[in-house]
Amino acid sequence: MSKFDQYFLMKLSDVAQYAREKMILFDPDAQLDVTEIGDGNVNYIYRVWDAQSGKSVIIKQAGPTARISDAFVLSTDRARIEANMLMLEYKLAPGLVPLLYKYDDVMCCCAMEDLSDHVIMRNALNEHQTFPLFADHITTFMVNTLLLTTDIVLDHKEKKELVKKYINPELCEITEDLVYTEPFNDYKKRNDIFPPNLDWITQNIYQDKELRLETAKIKFDFLTNSQSLIHGDLHTGSIFIKPDSTKIIDPEFACYGPIGYDTGNIVANLIFAWANGDATLDAKAERARYLGWVEQTLMEVVDMFYVKFNKAWDRNVNEISAKEPGFREWYLNGVLRDTAAVAGLELCRRIIGLAHVKDITSITDEKARLRAERICLTAAKDYIKNRENYQNGMSFLNTLKKTATLYSM
Numbered sequence: 001m002s003k004f005d006q007y008f009l010m011k012l013s014d015v016a017q018y019a020r021e022k023m024i025l026f027d028p029d030a031q032l033d034v035t036e037i038g039d040g041n042v043n044y045i046y047r048v049w050d051a052q053s054g055k056s057v058i059i060k061q062a063g064p065t066a067r068i069s070d071a072f073v074l075s076t077d078r079a080r081i082e083a084n085m086l087m088l089e090y091k092l093a094p095g096l097v098p099l100l101y102k103y104d105d106v107m108c109c110c111a112m113e114d115l116s117d118h119v120i121m122r123n124a125l126n127e128h129q130t131f132p133l134f135a136d137h138i139t140t141f142m143v144n145t146l147l148l149t150t151d152i153v154l155d156h157k158e159k160k161e162l163v164k165k166y167i168n169p170e171l172c173e174i175t176e177d178l179v180y181t182e183p184f185n186d187y188k189k190r191n192d193i194f195p196p197n198l199d200w201i202t203q204n205i206y207q208d209k210e211l212r213l214e215t216a217k218i219k220f221d222f223l224t225n226s227q228s229l230i231h232g233d234l235h236t237g238s239i240f241i242k243p244d245s246t247k248i249i250d251p252e253f254a255c256y257g258p259i260g261y262d263t264g265n266i267v268a269n270l271i272f273a274w275a276n277g278d279a280t281l282d283a284k285a286e287r288a289r290y291l292g293w294v295e296q297t298l299m300e301v302v303d304m305f306y307v308k309f310n311k312a313w314d315r316n317v318n319e320i321s322a323k324e325p326g327f328r329e330w331y332l333n334g335v336l337r338d339t340a341a342v343a344g345l346e347l348c349r350r351i352i353g354l355a356h357v358k359d360i361t362s363i364t365d366e367k368a369r370l371r372a373e374r375i376c377l378t379a380a381k382d383y384i385k386n387r388e389n390y391q392n393g394m395s396f397l398n399t400l401k402k403t404a405t406l407y408s409m
């Protein structure tokens with residue numbers, strides 16, 4: 001009998017005991033240091049370290065509610081989804097995902113490689129660090145995990161088995177509400193708007209009927225388009241990075257959905273990084289260095305994704321109908337259109353909804369924050385309403401830069 005034979009939400013001392021008992025990495029009498037290192041919204045993340053041997057591990061446990069608020073009651077099955085997704089991504093995108101050591105379906109936790117030599121990308125970006133290999137790494141990750149789990153490549157029965165395995169209703173509901181609905185219709189009355197921007201957002205977002213209609217259409221794409229096995233929360237807080245390495249973490253929101261959900265999230269979160277640099281960097285050379293890198297990376301993410309997706313299509317396509325001339329162009333144009341739509345949604349929801357990003361909330365000067373928010377929201381509206389027009393990296397950047405000129409410093 002072990003206290004870990006039945007599920008409970010662990011405290012720090014339980015995590016140490018768990019690691020000693022369940023992880024062969026550690027001696028049963030090892031002196032372990034445990035710290036909670038997660039600042040995410042959903043799960044609890046601990047670093048367990050044995051100072052004597054120097055060995056360490058990350059343990060992540062799913063609680064019965066979201067870490068951010070007990071109002072989100074969530075199935076602990078998300079730990080199974082995360083563990084399986086990490087293993088699959090590790091195979092499809094080697095080197096870009098941490099190694100999973102163990103999944104425990106009783107305690108609803110997993111143990112994985114400690115990435116303490118990496119940093120959370122959002123934090124590094126908010127310090128205006130740059131990562132020249134990021135566009136290459138993230139596009140390889142997205143092409144490999146996204147294209148290779150579609151009907152283009154997989155036997156359709158095998159794909160349907162994956163659809164079943166990754167049914168994730170409660171986490172999808174969070175996305176349906178927080179990303180697709182509430183930024184435009186605050187029907188749960190939990191939006192959290194920077195007060196000086198409330199009137200502007202009411203007028204320009206809530207009261208924009210065309211925008212609301214387009215977001216309703218896009219929501220139904222997320223609900224019904226089982227195109228590919230998506231990460232489902234691919235923002236810069238879900239990425240560990242150092243100059244020569246990028247590791248994608250936190251796939252608990254994984255499900256079948258539109259490819260553009262993942263690509264659009266990366267685009268939007270690079271735009272948040274740009275908005276933070278624009279708001280906080282005054283020195284000309286420093287501004288040019290950082291914003292130049294973000295702009296280049298934004299374009300490369302879209303364009304490298306397109307090129308690599310095409311090449312991977314040539315190597316991997318199995319579906320007979322997908323070989324019809326013109327089909328691939330139609331499919332990829334749709335992916336880029338969805339990328340624009342989701343980039344717009346993510347930009348809106350992180351400013352209007354309850355789950356913010358530090359890139360924006362850490363801007364202390366009120367005028368600068370208002371400008372940053374309005375640039376993001378105005379560009380977002382164009383990405384959503386004119387989503388068909390976004391077919392390369394330059395088109396995304398042009399809208400961002402043009403929008404920035406509308407709002408004075």
Ligand code: SR1
Nearest residue numbers: 041066068072178233355
């Ligand atoms: C209740 S969860 C809020 C947000 O945090 C996660 O990281 C997802 O982005 C989700 O939408």
Ligand code: MG
Nearest residue numbers: 040233238250
């Ligand atoms: Mg997360």
